[in-house]
Amino acid sequence: MPELPVAGKIITAQNLVKRYNGKAVVDGIDFHVHRGECFGILGPNGAGKTTTVRMIYGLSPISDGELMVLDMDANRCSREIRKQLGVVSQDNNLDPDLTVWENLVMFARYYGLQPAHIREHLQKLLTLMDLANRSHTRVETLSGGMKRRLAIARSLINNPALLILDEPTTGLDPQARHLVWQQLRSIKKQKITILLTTHYLEEATKLCDRLIIMDHGRILDEGTPPELVEKHVGPEVLELGLKEDPARWQESIISRYPKLLKDSWLLGNTLYLYTNHGGKLLQEIQEITPPCQYHLLRATTLEDVFLKLTGKELGATDVE
Numbered sequence: 001m002p003e004l005p006v007a008g009k010i011i012t013a014q015n016l017v018k019r020y021n022g023k024a025v026v027d028g029i030d031f032h033v034h035r036g037e038c039f040g041i042l043g044p045n046g047a048g049k050t051t052t053v054r055m056i057y058g059l060s061p062i063s064d065g066e067l068m069v070l071d072m073d074a075n076r077c078s079r080e081i082r083k084q085l086g087v088v089s090q091d092n093n094l095d096p097d098l099t100v101w102e103n104l105v106m107f108a109r110y111y112g113l114q115p116a117h118i119r120e121h122l123q124k125l126l127t128l129m130d131l132a133n134r135s136h137t138r139v140e141t142l143s144g145g146m147k148r149r150l151a152i153a154r155s156l157i158n159n160p161a162l163l164i165l166d167e168p169t170t171g172l173d174p175q176a177r178h179l180v181w182q183q184l185r186s187i188k189k190q191k192i193t194i195l196l197t198t199h200y201l202e203e204a205t206k207l208c209d210r211l212i213i214m215d216h217g218r219i220l221d222e223g224t225p226p227e228l229v230e231k232h233v234g235p236e237v238l239e240l241g242l243k244e245d246p247a248r249w250q251e252s253i254i255s256r257y258p259k260l261l262k263d264s265w266l267l268g269n270t271l272y273l274y275t276n277h278g279g280k281l282l283q284e285i286q287e288i289t290p291p292c293q294y295h296l297l298r299a300t301t302l303e304d305v306f307l308k309l310t311g312k313e314l315g316a317t318d319v320e
């Protein structure tokens, strides 16, 4: 195993900036990734997730700020850093004409490892990723999920100190996605530090110990999934699918029940009422009979946090 930094911080980004043609697509972000954790970057298309991880694995020089990876400067030591990383990029980047086994062996050679010596290691990786019976299958004929699992197996060949997964399950069907999550949980148990980007809220909730929510190149907030839920939306939400005047109903409900409401958010005709007192709020609302197509009282999730944070951010951008 490579030697790990003593300080326990695998990545430190301070005021990190990436500009393309003078435009900042990563716009002064700060975060740390601690040793042994699974850290997530959650954000919609174009948020700057891939750009951020490409700077971490040295494929894209930073424009400004500071980025330390494994105690090394990302701009000056990119080769050294890369040797200690496992990377699964957004496109699997496998050789379709070779078999599963040949793909692994080719990568092992790239790292200067002798296949004869690491046969057992490669077999273990295939077993871990549930591909042991596919060794001789040509990659071209594998399903999307299998390709992804092979890319993950390949990223572990050099026993990385940090595993970077850029949208590990995008484009997979739900069953394949669940299988990848299962395998990533096994990897997590081995205490490998993981940095993963995703735009799936369920993925972030299931896998990440801590995460940042990013949009338009900026960090909107950071925390564990339960912390973010508690901070922004509280435990419950009452959704009202309003038939008419949603903005007026929102205003009226806010002014009537200031003590029952933690916050509210209107998206189209759907009014989200965040609350610590779901039962009581529902009872009160039923008495004033707003014209609803449906109502739903449910536990909040990271999805509500995301909606609220990115919605506000988008709103702010529209005003600028």
Ligand SMILES: Nc1ncnc2c1ncn2[C@@H]1O[C@H](COP(=O)(O)OP(=O)(O)OP(=O)(O)O)[C@@H](O)[C@H]1O
Pocket: 020, 025, 043, 044, 045, 046, 047, 048, 049, 050, 051, 052, 090, 199
């Ligand atoms: N090489 C480049 N030249 C110019 N602009 C770029 C380049 N790479 C990325 N961008 C822009 O930077 C922004 C962030 O892109 P990035 O790929 O980091 O987003 P992302 O969060 O990974 O999105 P997705 O979920 O679609 O993968 C986008 O507006 C994109 O068009």
Ligand SMILES: [Mg+2]
Pocket: 049, 050, 051, 090, 166, 167
């Ligand atoms: Mg991306």
